[in-house]
Every structure is written in structure tokens, then in C-alpha cells.
Amino acid sequence: MNGIIEYCQNVRDTVRSIFEGMTITFSHFVRKPSTVQYPDRIAQQVQETLPLRYRGILEVDMDICTGCLACERVCPINCIAIGIEMNAETKQRDFTLFDIDICKCMYCGLCMEACPTGSIRHTQEFEGACNNPAGLVRHFITEKVPLYKPKKGGETEPRMIQKVDIGKTYMDEIAEPEN
Amino acid sequence: MDFTVQDLIATLLPGAVPAALGYALAAVAVAFAVLSFFVAPLAGVTSWLERRVWARMQSRVGPNRVGPQGILQWLADGVKNIQKEDIIPASADRKLFLLAPYVVFSGFLGAFVVIPFGSWLIPADLNIGILYLLAITSLVVVGILMAGWSSNNKWSLLGGMRSAAQIVSYEIPAGVAVLTVIFLSGTLSMQGIIKAQGWAPWDWFIFYNPFTLVAFFLFFTAALAEGNRTPFDIPEAESELVAGYVTEYSGMRFLFFFFAEWGNLYVIGAIAATLFLGGWQIPATIFGVTMAEHPLLKGVLEFAVFFVKAYFWAFVAMWVRGTLPRVRVDQLMAMCWKYMVPMSFICLFGTIVLLVIWPEGNTALTMATLAVSCLIVLYFMWRVVYQIMHSRPTLYLKPYV
Numbered sequence: 152m153n154g155i156i157e158y159c160q161n162v163r164d165t166v167r168s169i170f171e172g173m174t175i176t177f178s179h180f181v182r183k184p185s186t187v188q189y190p191d192r193i194a195q196q197v198q199e200t201l202p203l204r205y206r207g208i209l210e211v212d213m214d215i216c217t218g219c220l221a222c223e224r225v226c227p228i229n230c231i232a233i234g235i236e237m238n239a240e241t242k243q244r245d246f247t248l249f250d251i252d253i254c255k256c257m258y259c260g261l262c263m264e265a266c267p268t269g270s271i272r273h274t275q276e277f278e279g280a281c282n283n284p285a286g287l288v289r290h291f292i293t294e295k296v297p298l299y300k301p302k303k304g305g306e307t308e309p310r311m312i313q314k315v316d317i318g319k320t321y322m323d324e325i326a327e328p329e330n
Numbered sequence: 331m332d333f334t335v336q337d338l339i340a341t342l343l344p345g346a347v348p349a350a351l352g353y354a355l356a357a358v359a360v361a362f363a364v365l366s367f368f369v370a371p372l373a374g375v376t377s378w379l380e381r382r383v384w385a386r387m388q389s390r391v392g393p394n395r396v397g398p399q400g401i402l403q404w405l406a407d408g409v410k411n412i413q414k415e416d417i418i419p420a421s422a423d424r425k426l427f428l429l430a431p432y433v434v435f436s437g438f439l440g441a442f443v444v445i446p447f448g449s450w451l452i453p454a455d456l457n458i459g460i461l462y463l464l465a466i467t468s469l470v471v472v473g474i475l476m477a478g479w480s481s482n483n484k485w486s487l488l489g490g491m492r493s494a495a496q497i498v499s500y501e502i503p504a505g506v507a508v509l510t511v512i513f514l515s516g517t518l519s520m521q522g523i524i525k526a527q528g529w530a531p532w533d534w535f536i537f538y539n540p541f542t543l544v545a546f547f548l549f550f551t552a553a554l555a556e557g558n559r560t561p562f563d564i565p566e567a568e569s570e571l572v573a574g575y576v577t578e579y580s581g582m583r584f585l586f587f588f589f590a591e592w593g594n595l596y597v598i599g600a601i602a603a604t605l606f607l608g609g610w611q612i613p614a615t616i617f618g619v620t621m622a623e624h625p626l627l628k629g630v631l632e633f634a635v636f637f638v639k640a641y642f643w644a645f646v647a648m649w650v651r652g653t654l655p656r657v658r659v660d661q662l663m664a665m666c667w668k669y670m671v672p673m674s675f676i677c678l679f680g681t682i683v684l685l686v687i688w689p690e691g692n693t694a695l696t697m698a699t700l701a702v703s704c705l706i707v708l709y710f711m712w713r714v715v716y717q718i719m720h721s722r723p724t725l726y727l728k729p730y731v
Contacts, residue, residue: 158668158669161669162669162673165669169650169653169654170710170713171713172653172654173649173650173653173710174710174713174714174716174717175653175717176387176649176652176653177387177649177714177717178714178715178717178718179386179387179388179389180383180386180387180649180652181714181718182386182389182718184385184386184389184390184391185389186389186390186391188391
């Protein structure tokens, strides 16, 4: 007798669970899908929606880079390469090379913490796909440029004031390690 | 309208060719037409639709890039698979390995011989129609076993063996459920079974009495199992057997198995519609238009009605696939032998007893069955609304914001 009751219960449970399961899947069927159709069918670029502290591909503002090599030294995997040489004419030091290998970079953020002017920064950019790994080395120097020398008493040139401010803001708000 | 393809051939080629050759030509022409213009696009679109339906049930989007809403995805898949290399394992039984996809495919395509798309739109109205259908769809298991054996691979062999065991077992409840209908209609011919029903739901065999209602669901479940559909897809269980009997196949041969599987979805729906749901039956007059006076309109409407009925059950098969997890092998066998076989026999004998009591059928019983079914459907709809209203995860369309 118990066997018969169990048998009928099994049938009832099977029918009921399939019934309930199918109502649930159908209720999902008529809902709007939650998929984000990256990269093209989205209302807003993903980069614009990322938080400020997002550690994307590095960029360097060469106009306010002092050439102190702090980032190159602190980088645990040597993905930053900086070349500096003395310019015989102006008697000043020039950048000949500032390469960051995005292939190697592990986005640890130590370089931006070490930077005294906030010129090396993480961006919100993350799309690094390319056909050749060599294309992932970012070259920031195309022609020789002099190193930046902070002026005593602050900047006077409006363009530079703006750039220095951006760097400072970045250092204060993002590059400072918490506590 | 007793117009057949044989008559067409006789009109086109009067006396010039022997009758047997004419029939052979007609058979080849019909097979070609059905395959090219109906089965291939249907199986393709079904594959796309199935992926879209699952995707929506899982809150995804599904393929939507090739053509409008991705409807040409199946063409892209076909072109891709034709370009792929046809790999034959060195230790495979070469002849059987090459032959197996075609056996599976012909087993599936053979079913279209007796599928009645309309009152005159049927390749051949055999007087043993449903018996032929049960027999020809069993050819698929031969092909699957052939594929599993000839691949010389343990996964493939296990998949083939499982498929054979599954199809052989589930033919019994399916056959007995079909027998219920045969008792009611008194004929094996597909057209005869449809003609024994009417256009209205209370004339359909599914609502004839409570036993046929259960028999319909038994038949549908067994047909899903015979078609190797989830939750009965243990022959190609990905988590256990890689891809089961298709593990070693690639390119177009691989596609043939899935072509048959997706096309089979429509065949399952078509058989269900024919046996239980009144097939192509439409009212004699619709909005004052007498159907007999407009043969073309009648044909189109009949085809549409049959297609919708058949495709609805194909949709239900997709829906079940999106709902239920795969059953274990022993559960599969227990479900067949311990539950479905006894229940199908109960349905058969219950119908026989009711036929003895009321040989012409009982209107009150039919209406009661129909009413109960309608109540179940209404309750189902209410549960769907409930699930939508009470869903725990709120609609969150921009996860990255």
C-alpha cells in the first residue's frame, strides 16, 4: 500500500515540478534580456561608465613628466622603458624614449603612486586587442622633448597650470594609497 | 479534391513513360522539393529559433547578428560547416562511419512521406501510415548505433548504446499511446485519423476522454525521448560523453545529425497534431465563405492550421529543453518502465472500456475533459503572471552602470 502511495506521489511531484518549472521559464521568456551587447549595441561607451579608480591602460602626460625614473624603478616587471640624453645645444636633458609595454603591464598601479607630478595615470581604456603584440607597446615619445622642470612659485603659463592641476588632482584623489 | 502527385505526373508525361518510372520520378521530385524547400529551411530556422528561445528563457539575447534578428544564422552555420575538414579517425570503421549520418538523415526524412500538410497535400497517404512512421523513425537508432560503433571511441559507443536502449524503451509507451488513437479512429492512415476528428477542440482526440489527454502527454514525452531531446539527451550528454555518438564527426557529417534532430522537432509536433489535435481540420465555412468553393484558400488555411499546431509543440519541446535538466540513465529507464509503460496501458484499457460503454463517445465526458484542460491552462497562465510579478531579481538592464 505504501508503495502505491509513493508511486502516486512520485507521479504528482514530477508533474507538479515540471509544471512549476515551465511557468518560471516562461515568465523569463517574456522578460527583457539583461545582456549588454558589447561593443556596438550599447547606449553609452563602456569606458565612460567605468569608475574613476579603474586601472585601465596607462597613459603619460609628457608635458609634466620630470624624468625622475621613479616609475621605471618601482615597476615590478620592467614594462616601462625611459631614455634620457643630454642635448648639446640647449644644455638640457631630453627624453629620447618613453615606452610602456601594455602586454607586460599587470595594472598594479605602483607607478602612478610613485609619480611626483601625477603624469603617469591609469585611464578607463581597456580595449587592447591588436594583431601583433608589438602594437601593444605604447610609444609616448615621437621626437625629442625636454624634461619638465617645476618652477618655483608655481606655473605661470595657463596651459601648463591646467595640466599640473590635473596631475595634482589625480595624485590627491586616486594615486594616493588609502591611509 | 482527390488530386495526387501521381496524377500530376500522368498529366505531364502522358503514356510516354512506363507507370513505374513515372512513380519513381514523382518520388524523387517530391523528395527533392520537400527536402529543399521545406525541410532544410525549416530545420535551419528551427535551430535559430531554438537558440533564441533558450536565450530569452535564460535572460540572454541569442544569435541576432546574421540577417534581421539573426534569422539567417542557420545559413552562416551551414556555410561554416561545409568549409570544415571532414575528419575520419584512422581506426574508425570507415564505411559505416561515412554511411551513418545518411542513415540517420533518411530515417528522419522518411517521416515526411506520410505527414499530412493538408487535405490533399500529402506525399503518400499510406493505409498503414502511422505504423510506417513508427517504423521509419526507428531507422534513426540504426544510424546512431552505427555512428557510435564505427567511431571506435568509448564515448561514441556509450552514446550509441544509450540511444538504442532509450529509443527501444520509449517506443513502447509511444506505441501504446498511438494505439489509443487508433482504437478511436479505427484506421492507421494519417488522413483517416485526421478525418475522424473535427476542427473544434471538442472534436479532437486529445479531449475525447481523460485517458486520451494523459495519453497525449505520454506520447509527447516518449517522442521527445525518441528524438534524443533534453531532458532525455543522454546519448549526447555533454558533461559525461563529450558529444556522445557525434564526438568523432566534423563538418557536414556532424551537421547532418543536428539537421535531423532539429527537423525531427517538427516531425514530433506534426505527429502530435495529426493524432491528437485534429491535424489540418478547418471549419467548412469561415465568416460565410464556403471553403469547398475556394480550393486554394482552403489549402493554404489547412496548411497554416497544421503548421501552427505542429510548430506549437516544437516550441513546447524547446521550452522543456530550457526548463528541465538532463535525467540520469537509470532515472530515464525507471521513468519509462515503471511509470510511462503502465500508465500508457492504463490509458489504453481505460479508453477501450469507455468505448465499450459509449461506442459513439460521450459528449459530457468530452466537454468535462476540455473544461478541465482549459482550467489547467488558465491556472498555468495565472502561475506565469505570478512568477513575473513575484520574481525576486528585479529587472536590471544596465549591469555596468
